[in-house]
Amino acid sequence: MLSALGRVIDPEIRKPITELDMIGAVQVSPDGHATVGLRLTIVGCPAADTIERDVREAAASVAGVTSVAVEVSVMSREQRTALTEKLRGGRTRVAQFGPDSLTRIYAITSGKGGVGKSSITANLAVALVDRGLTVGIVDADVFGFSIPGILGLEGARPTRVGEMILPPIGCGVKVISIGMFLEPSESARAVSWRGPMLHRTMQQFLTDVYFGDLDVLLLDLPPGTGDVAISLGQLLPQAEVIVVTTPQPAAAEVAERSAIVARQTGQRVIGVIENMAGLVQPDGSTLHLFGSGGGDEVAARLSRGQDERVTVLSSIPISVALREGGDAGVPIVRSNPTDPASVAIASVADRLATRGRGLAGRKLGLSVR
Numbered sequence: 001m002l003s004a005l006g007r008v009i010d011p012e013i014r015k016p017i018t019e020l021d022m023i024g025a026v027q028v029s030p031d032g033h034a035t036v037g038l039r040l041t042i043v044g045c046p047a048a049d050t051i052e053r054d055v056r057e058a059a060a061s062v063a064g065v066t067s068v069a070v071e072v073s074v075m076s077r078e079q080r081t082a083l084t085e086k087l088r089g090g091r092t093r094v095a096q097f098g099p100d101s102l103t104r105i106y107a108i109t110s111g112k113g114g115v116g117k118s119s120i121t122a123n124l125a126v127a128l129v130d131r132g133l134t135v136g137i138v139d140a141d142v143f144g145f146s147i148p149g150i151l152g153l154e155g156a157r158p159t160r161v162g163e164m165i166l167p168p169i170g171c172g173v174k175v176i177s178i179g180m181f182l183e184p185s186e187s188a189r190a191v192s193w194r195g196p197m198l199h200r201t202m203q204q205f206l207t208d209v210y211f212g213d214l215d216v217l218l219l220d221l222p223p224g225t226g227d228v229a230i231s232l233g234q235l236l237p238q239a240e241v242i243v244v245t246t247p248q249p250a251a252a253e254v255a256e257r258s259a260i261v262a263r264q265t266g267q268r269v270i271g272v273i274e275n276m277a278g279l280v281q282p283d284g285s286t287l288h289l290f291g292s293g294g295g296d297e298v299a300a301r302l303s304r305g306q307d308e309r310v311t312v313l314s315s316i317p318i319s320v321a322l323r324e325g326g327d328a329g330v331p332i333v334r335s336n337p338t339d340p341a342s343v344a345i346a347s348v349a350d351r352l353a354t355r356g357r358g359l360a361g362r363k364l365g366l367s368v369r
């Protein structure tokens with residue numbers, strides 16, 4: 001019976017419920033009637049119906065069981081605390097992405113807003129999930145929380161289990177966004193919090209949000225060089241930075257500035273993505289609506305004086321389907337994988353996916369005397 005119940009996965013925590021101590025007493029009477037105690041993590045758990053149904057089905061699949069009764073209760077505070085400690089690997093509240101973490105972290109930044117940073121972050125995350133990786137996003141763009149909408153999570157709220165926050169999952173990506181903590185009336189506006197408050201929020205995201213064991217964490221940064229970029233630079237110096245820019249060479253200078261701030265906190269810039277690069281016309285020609293050469297220009301500027309050259313990872317064309325997919329909450333890499341914009345994003349995902357996990361190439365902070 002326990003091995004059957006072990007196949008039931010908590011949809012939010014993504015672990016077998018038997019490992020989460022959610023199963024209480026289990027009894028099977030001689031005539032095959034099974035009674036299964038199910039302890040939910042919190043009252044009103046959004047996944048309650050799914051879990052109860054899966055438990056019922058799992059118990060019914062056991063040989064000799066003729067009927068099933070599931071007795072649902074809720075964990076006590078002590079049981080919840082024990083669970084959150086277990087999920088944190090026995091550690092008390094510590095940042096999940098410390099120096100020994102094997103998760104690769106990519107901060108997606110841009111000089112100015114509206115260049116498609118959030119669209120690229122969300123689609124890249126989904127493309128990485130489709131390559132078999134476990135992926136999370138911290139939507140830290142205080143000027144517009146667009147990630148939840150693009151991933152079909154509009155209006156989704158995280159579940160709290162004690163001190164732990166379970167991020168909603170959209171298109172297979174675990175997502176946390178400041179927008180998820182605001183009242184609907186507030187979320188229409190940009191957050192006008194001061195630096196310390198933003199810093200604490202970012203710290204809390206990295207400490208209290210249960211991402212589990214991620215292969216890749218993507219950070220959607222606000223455009224420019226503000227407080228959030230500096231905070232995340234300090235909290236995650238191991239993050240590697242990807243700069244999104246338009247093909248307009250005139251925008252190169254502002255794009256370069258956002259990367260320079262990241263470098264000042266110790267982060268490494270690994271590449272540039274040029275977005276909105278031309279619109280293919282019905283006759284097959286390309287209309288360069290926003291000029292051309294911006295990506296190369298930013299890459300060249302960021303390579304100056306560096307040991308390693310910064311390259312353009314991809315040039316993503318203007319795509320009506322990409323915009324529509326974002327509005328509808330269905331990312332284009334899933335809905336329309338052959339669209340040239342999807343193909344361009346997929347090529348970046350291929351490069352990032354093959355870089356693997358680990359500490360390789362990272363400064364370990366060791367010194368030889």
Ligand SMILES: Nc1ncnc2c1ncn2[C@@H]1O[C@H](COP(=O)(O)OP(=O)(O)OP(=O)(O)O)[C@@H](O)[C@H]1O
Nearest residue numbers: 113114115116117118119144276317318319323326
């Ligand atoms: N390649 C593209 N082709 C067509 N539309 C695009 C493309 N990239 C992004 N867009 C559209 O441009 C708009 C801005 O994109 P997005 O919100 O991703 O930008 P952003 O840089 O994250 O902006 P902000 O930082 O202000 O939130 C969206 O409506 C999006 O659908």
